[in-house]
Amino acid sequence: MPSSTSSSEAAAGVPLAKRRAAREPAAEPEIAAAPDDGLIAADALEEAHRIIPERPWGRIALSVLVMTVALVAIWEGYWRYRMYEPGDMKNSSSAWAQERRRAVGDATVLIGSSRNFFDIDLGVWEQTAGVRPIQLSLEGTSPRFALTDLANDPNFRGVVIADMATPQFFATAGGRRADVLAFTRDQTPSQRFGHRLTNAFDQVFAFLDDQTRPREIWFNQYLPTRPGQPPRRDPFKLQIMEADRNAELWRRVADDESYRQQAIDIWPMTAGRRAPPLTEAQVQAVIAEVRRDVEKIRGRGGDVIFALHPVEGIFLKAESTAFHRSRYFDRLVRETGTIGIHYQDHAGLQGYRLPETSHLHPRDAEAYTAEFARILYAERARRQAAVTAR
Structure with a gap:
């Protein structure tokens, strides 16, 4: 009949290097190369990267600035017309x-x-x-x-x-x-x-x-009130x-x-x-x-x-x-x-x-x-x- 130490005795016949290898976790597979679109798996690096596409960023920024100035000028002109x-x-x-x-x-x-x-x-x-x-x-x-x-x-x-x-x-x-x-x-x-x-x-x-x-602007609109409710205006x-x-x-x-x-x-x-x-x-x-x-x-x-x-x-x-x-x-x-x-x-x-x-x-x-x-x-x-x- 095997004794209570039979497992230890069985392990005794296994070389030390193999026993250590059995205890260590399996090595992780290598990370696949980045695909052609420039994306890399987010869990592969501390942060993800994306290649910025080529665009006419200068002209885009100038267009946004011109549109902003134009809209502000229109809004400003409207209120000055109203005597503000x-x-x-x-x-x-x-x-x-x-x-x-x-x-x-x-x-x-x-x-x-x-x-x-x-x-x-x-x-x-x-x-x-x-x-x-x-x-x-x-x-x-x-x-x-x-x-x-x-x-x-x-x-x-x-x-x-x-x-x-x-x-x-x-x-x-x-x-x-x-x-x-x-x-x-x-x-x-x-x-x-x-x-x-x-x-x-x-x-x-x-x-x-x-x-x-x-x-x-909304509050100052004249809106009907319920019957019996006095109008409240400031x-x-x-x-x-x-x-x-x-x-x-x-x-x-x-x-x-x-x-x-x-x-x-x-x-x-x-x-x-x-x-x-x-x-x-x-x-x-x-x-x-x-x-x-x-x-x-x-x-x-x-x-x-x-x-x-x-x-x-x-x-x-x-x-x-x-x-x-x-x-x-x-x-x-x-x-x-x-x-x-x-x-x-x-x-x-x-x-x-x-x-x-x-x-x-x-x-x-x-x-x-x-x-x-x-x-x-x-x-x-x-x-x-x-x-x-x-």
Whole structure:
């Protein structure tokens, strides 16, 4: 009977070289030569190779370049025909953040809604008063969040001119663009660089506008709504803007009757979304908040002035009825001890063109700014004289 070691004993008679050969794996077959088309099996090498065919690559590249330039030129020409302009910067959160970082020391700062934004010409103000204001106004937004931010900034001791679109001012502390404050605090270096790069291209091309994007073109189409559903529209493009946020009403709003009427037709839809008149407790709370912020700025040597710019149509109706100045504007000015400039109180601030009832014609805004600045500094000088005489 074979013993338990019979297999070892059987192997003992096999030469060592043969035993090693039996344990080693069989050699892999040689790789076949590459076929005539230049392909080699991908598992044969670390990477596959392909012979580039002979083509007129230079002429192909030139053709692509010519076609690209031609298509961009056609697209650019189309939007310039629609009155879009190169040098019109995007009113982005990055643009606002850039100007907010400049609002330090004794700077003159504009905060408010689109009326302060479109109606005040920074260049004319600089010519009139010798100082160029910093524009922090935002369309569709209450200035209260910006006033609080400036009041809590120990580095700011300047002059704030706050525009009051009364329903927006009292109904909310912020509005549709109030998120710019958080963006300013969290803005990354890449976002800052992207803003500079975007400005460089905006100086050259007119088609680089938010309103030229397919999404915005589609959104701005008039489409039927379901029965009982109120139409919801946002204003079309209304302004053009320089790099430091110096803005004015877009000339198409002033010169294109059809486009202007579209803007006028949208205002009742946006006004319908506004909050109803506030209760007495709500009005008192807003005034107390504003008074607190005004006192902080004055405590550092600064000042706050409130303004109400010209309006017509449904905006004038709202300011004259549901949001009458006696309950809102006049009371805020009186209880905060600030200067208030209401266009109805000054003949020099009346009689200007308001193409779509809410903002001044771009050429009228220049004359209005000069007169508004003159009145403002005269009122400040008069108040200072009264304080000194006490």
